[in-house]
Amino acid sequence: PAVVMKRIRERFINHPDFQPAVIKNVSSACEGLCKWVRAMEVYDRVAKVVAPKRERLREAEGLLDIQMQKLNTKRAELKTLMDRLQALNDEFEEMNNRKKELEDNIEICSQKLIRAEKLISGLGGEKERWTEAARLLGIRYTDLTGDTLLSSGTVAYLGAFTVDYRLQCQQKWLA
Numbered sequence: 001p002a003v004v005m006k007r008i009r010e011r012f013i014n015h016p017d018f019q020p021a022v023i024k025n026v027s028s029a030c031e032g033l034c035k036w037v038r039a040m041e042v043y044d045r046v047a048k049v050v051a052p053k054r055e056r057l058r059e060a061e062g063l064l065d066i067q068m069q070k071l072n073t074k075r076a077e078l079k080t081l082m083d084r085l086q087a088l089n090d091e092f093e094e095m096n097n098r099k100k101e102l103e104d105n106i107e108i109c110s111q112k113l114i115r116a117e118k119l120i121s122g123l124g125g126e127k128e129r130w131t132e133a134a135r136l137l138g139i140r141y142t143d144l145t146g147d148t149l150l151s152s153g154t155v156a157y158l159g160a161f162t163v164d165y166r167l168q169c170q171q172k173w174l175a
Contacts (some may be wrong), residue, residue, distance in 0.1 A: 005044045013041055150174070 012018045022029040158166045
């Protein structure tokens with residue numbers, strides 16, 4: 001208690017005869033008791049200095065615990081946000097790859113369209129040529145029966161005659 005320590009300081013600690021070396025000459029048991037009393041006085045002084053520091057330490061540790069809990073909460077939030085950011089980055093990368101594929105596909109389709117237009121424009125003249133050829137073949141097909149009859153008659157009946165006479169006969173048959 002503080003009252004006892006005050007009394008010890010006033011009566012014994014400052015007393016010139018209350019020194020372990022002096023008391024040792026009187027009694028070795030009292031020397032140990034003197035050392036113990038002096039040690040208790042030093043301990044009391046130190047305890048009075050340390051006690052407020054211990055209290056501040058406890059307060060600081062309490063604040064540290066609170067701040068560590070906040071820090072852990074923020075770290076958990078950060079991890080959640082980092083995971084979300086990573087997911088978004090992965091999705092962004094995937095969408096960029098898809099965009100590039102589509103752009104490449106558009107380029108390929110554009111090239112095919114250009115080639116198809118060139119082919120169609122090149123075949124445009126062919127269409128006219130083939131249409132004309134089909135018309136002429138249609139006419140020839142219509143004339144085929146008559147031409148066959150004329151050829152057969154020429155071979156069968158006019159083979160022995162001269163060329164001029166054959167032409168005259170063919171002209172009569174055509175008229």
